[in-house]
Amino acid sequence: MSATCEFQAKDYKSDLKPIWCPGCGDYSVVQGIYRALAAIGRPPHEVAFISGIGCSSRIPGYTTAYGFNTVHGRALPIAQGIKLANPDLLVLAAGGDGDGFSIGGGHIAHLIRRNIDITYIVMDNQIYGLTKGQLSPTSQKGRTTCTSPYGSLENPVNPLLYVLAYGAGFVAQASPTDLAGMASTIEEAIRYPGFAFVNVQSPCVTYGEEAQQIKGLKAISESLAAMGHDPADRLAAMNLAQQYGQKMHLGVFYRNPEPPTTYDALVRERQALLAKDALPKERILDLFIKK
Amino acid sequence: MATQIDFARLSLMDALDLAVLIEDEAKERYEDFAAQMEQHRTPEAATFFRLMAGNEAKHGQELADRRSQLFGGLTPTVTRAMIFDVEAPDFDEARAFMSPRQAMKAALASEVKAHAFFVAALPALKDAKVRALFEELRDEEVLHQTLVKAELAKLPPDSGLSDDDFVDEPAAQ
Ligand SMILES: Cc1ncc(C[n+]2csc(CCOP(=O)(O)OP(=O)(O)O)c2C)c(N)n1
Ligand code: SF4
Ligand SMILES: [Mg+2]
Numbered sequence: 001m002s003a004t005c006e007f008q009a010k011d012y013k014s015d016l017k018p019i020w021c022p023g024c025g026d027y028s029v030v031q032g033i034y035r036a037l038a039a040i041g042r043p044p045h046e047v048a049f050i051s052g053i054g055c056s057s058r059i060p061g062y063t064t065a066y067g068f069n070t071v072h073g074r075a076l077p078i079a080q081g082i083k084l085a086n087p088d089l090l091v092l093a094a095g096g097d098g099d100g101f102s103i104g105g106g107h108i109a110h111l112i113r114r115n116i117d118i119t120y121i122v123m124d125n126q127i128y129g130l131t132k133g134q135l136s137p138t139s140q141k142g143r144t145t146c147t148s149p150y151g152s153l154e155n156p157v158n159p160l161l162y163v164l165a166y167g168a169g170f171v172a173q174a175s176p177t178d179l180a181g182m183a184s185t186i187e188e189a190i191r192y193p194g195f196a197f198v199n200v201q202s203p204c205v206t207y208g209e210e211a212q213q214i215k216g217l218k219a220i221s222e223s224l225a226a227m228g229h230d231p232a233d234r235l236a237a238m239n240l241a242q243q244y245g246q247k248m249h250l251g252v253f254y255r256n257p258e259p260p261t262t263y264d265a266l267v268r269e270r271q272a273l274l275a276k277d278a279l280p281k282e283r284i285l286d287l288f289i290k291k
Numbered sequence: 292m293a294t295q296i297d298f299a300r301l302s303l304m305d306a307l308d309l310a311v312l313i314e315d316e317a318k319e320r321y322e323d324f325a326a327q328m329e330q331h332r333t334p335e336a337a338t339f340f341r342l343m344a345g346n347e348a349k350h351g352q353e354l355a356d357r358r359s360q361l362f363g364g365l366t367p368t369v370t371r372a373m374i375f376d377v378e379a380p381d382f383d384e385a386r387a388f389m390s391p392r393q394a395m396k397a398a399l400a401s402e403v404k405a406h407a408f409f410v411a412a413l414p415a416l417k418d419a420k421v422r423a424l425f426e427e428l429r430d431e432e433v434l435h436q437t438l439v440k441a442e443l444a445k446l447p448p449d450s451g452l453s454d455d456d457f458v459d460e461p462a463a464q
Contacts, residue, residue, distance in 0.1 A: 022327035022385035176382045180295075180372035205383050214383045 007041050009034035014064050020055055025202030025214075028176030029123055030062050032200075033092070035183035037065075040190055042090050049092045050079040052099035055130045056123035056202065059094050073104030076111050079118050087117075087264040090190065094121040098128045101137040101157045111195050112166040114263040119189045119196045124159060125204035126212060133207030140245060145207070160241035160253060163197045164234065169256035170196035171237065173249055176203070177218045181250055188252060194259045201248055217248055224251035232257045295373045298415035306421045307358040308367040310428055313377045314351030317401070318344045320379035327385050328394075336394040339442070343398050346438075347378070350431070378405035378432075392446055399439045406432035 012034045020026050037047065047065035051057035053072035060067025066089075070078045079093040100108065100122045111118065127145065128134040134147040137157040144151050164171050170192040174182035182200065189196035203213045210216060229236060229251075237254035279286065296309065321344035328337035384397040409429035416422045 017326060017330050019330055020327075022324070022331055022333075022387050022389070023383040025382060027323065027327070028382045179375050184372070203383055205386065214381045 007038045007043065009038045012037045012044055012047075012063050012065065014062055016061050018058070018062050020058070021204075021206045023205040024055065024129075025125065025176050025200075025204070026056050026059065026123055028179055028182065029056070029121070029200050029202050030059055032174065032179060032182035032186055033059070033063065033121070035179075036186035036190060037063075039183070039187045040090070046088070046090055047092065048079075048082050048086075048089045049094070050075050050082065051093065052095035052104060053130070054096035054099045054128070055204075056094065056096040056125070057099060057130075059123075065092070073099050073102070073107070075099065076104060076107040076118075076120065079120075080111060080114075080116050083116055083118055083264050084267055087268055091118045092121065092190070093118055094123065096129065096136070097122060097124040097126060097138040097157075097159070098136045101159060101162070105137065105157075108163065108197075109166045112163060112168045112197075115169065115194045115260060117194055117262040117264050119186070119192075119198065121186065121189075121198045121200060122159060123202040124199050125202050125208055126156070127204050127207045129204045129207060133204075143209075156245060158241065158244045159197075159199045160244050161238060164238050164241055164254060168197050168254070169194040169259050171199075171241075171253045172197070172251060173199045173201065173253065175201040175217050175221065175248060175250060177214055177221050177248075178223075178250060181223070185251060188255075192255060192259065194256070194262050220246065221248040221250055224249050224253065229253075231255045296369070296412075298412050299417050301416065301418065301421050303418065303420045303424065304358065304362045304365060304367075305369050306418075306424050307354055307361070308369045309374060310354045310424070311351050311358065312369065312371050312374055313405070314347045314354060316371070316374065316376075317378040317380075317405075318347035318351060320382075321347060321398075324380070324385045324394075324397075328389065331387050333388055335391045336389040339391055339394045339398070346435070376404075377408050378402070392443065392449060395439055395443045395446075399436060399443070402432050402436045402439060406436070 018027060018030070044064035045066065049060035049063055049065040049067045051060050051069050052075040057069055060069060068078060075093045075095045079091050082089065083091045124138055126138045126140065127136050133145055135143065135145045135152050138159060139145065139152055139156055141155055142151045160171060160173065170189055172185045172189060174185045176182070186198055189198045201217055203217065205213065229240065231252040231254055234254050240249055241253055243249065321340045325337045325340035325344060328340060378401055380397050380401040386393065406429060409425050409432065413422065413425055416425060
């Protein structure tokens with residue numbers, strides 16, 4: 001299937017008007033996704049975009065792809081089911097730092113070890129935006145919020161190191177300080193044959209701190225390509241990822257130079273192998289009925 | 292602001308195409324901001340952002356006309372990915388419940404940013420015609436700043452009160 005033809009960014013924009021707070025970083029992420037999808041060129045009806053719950057998880061509705069704004073923390077298992085049921089679809093999953101690394105934190109390891117061909121975009125704003133500014137798993141230690149009025153006592157999760165350690169084949173970071181870079185990073189993630197993770201530092205203008213806004217991010221951002229980082233070097237990627245929270249490295253941390261076969265491809269192979277012994281639908285019940 | 296432009300090798304056609312892309316990007320960002328303001332019931336700021344979008348569109352069209360008179364339908368070699376936030380305000384310049392004054396100040400900051408872009412590019416330019424175009428664009432940014440300042444001057448004096456005293460933070464969506 002997978003027809004590719006000329007599409008423009010606007011072809012992926014739906015008529016639904018975003019209701020994010022004015023200035024929210026997620027406005028830039030949706031623009032980056034429109035551009036990346038246009039560069040890939042798959043028609044919107046061949047794209048399934050799955051999210052959890054959160055401000056960021058509204059994103060599928062602002063695209064013309066098939067979308068499913070699911071349950072808090074459950075974007076990945078549902079995206080996985082969709083990809084396995086219809087491997088021809090281009091499957092994107094997205095959500096917030098809370099969605100992906102708190103309530104949904106248990107799922108990512110399993111998608112990575114299975115290596116399902118899904119691109120997962122986390123809009124990391126270091127806060128629970130939708131529920132009005134509670135501490136999130138990526139909030140910095142000491143951060144004062146309504147659930148940490150005296151400052152957080154916890155160390156944050158490092159999303160980059162976390163997915164690298166689990167063995168993700170493609171790990172990258174982007175931000176609204178460089179929209180073209182964000183678009184090309186997301187495009188590269190989609191093109192990677194396997195599970196791909198993009199952490200987007202997407203400022204929450206309403207509950208975020210000053211240093212996390214675009215000017216603050218610009219001050220700590222550095223392009224991995226300009227630094228001469230070799231994305232095939234996983235250990236170098238892990239070393240750089242340690243600086244999450246202090247520096248904002250943009251671009252590809254790691255791309256497996258020899259991507260292994262994806263789980264969806266293996267499942268397809270297995271299905272083909274077993275197809276000759278498969279019972280016709282009307283006889284499946286026979287398996288369960290004692291003769 | 293970020294660009295991937297080799298200014299020393301810029302031809303007049305490329306320079307005109309870039310100028311059109313810069314105006315286009317700013318127009319789209321202002322339209323986006325206006326839509327955000329409309330969505331959050333801030334019609335005064337929305338009206339101002341629509342005015343800015345209209346100005347950018349008009350200027351972009353003038354430049355596009357000049358380009359087609361000089362170079363007809365020749366395929367452009369520069370792309371949107373080569374420029375970022377030259378004249379467009381940063382994504383996070385929009386704020387919930389922006390007053391017209393805040394909206395105008397955001398636009399003024401963008402005009403200052405665009406002026407700085409053309410000033411910074413000038414020393415690297417080799418082609419005399421491209422230099423003349425960039426000088427013209429630089430001066431236009433000064434003119435735009437004057438226009439926004441004139442709009443600012445028309446506003447009634449600031450009450451000195453903060454909007455934060457009157458409005459709730461945006462409702463959780
Ligand atoms: C099972 C469940 N638990 C809790 C919630 C409440 N809830 C909704 S969104 C959210 C966190 C949102 O934070 P994040 O995922 O970082 O997204 P953001 O809004 O910051 O984009 C929470 C706790 C819920 N909807 N469902
Ligand atoms: S609360 Fe924060 S994350 Fe949510 S829409 Fe507003 S700015 Fe964006
Ligand atoms: Mg969040």
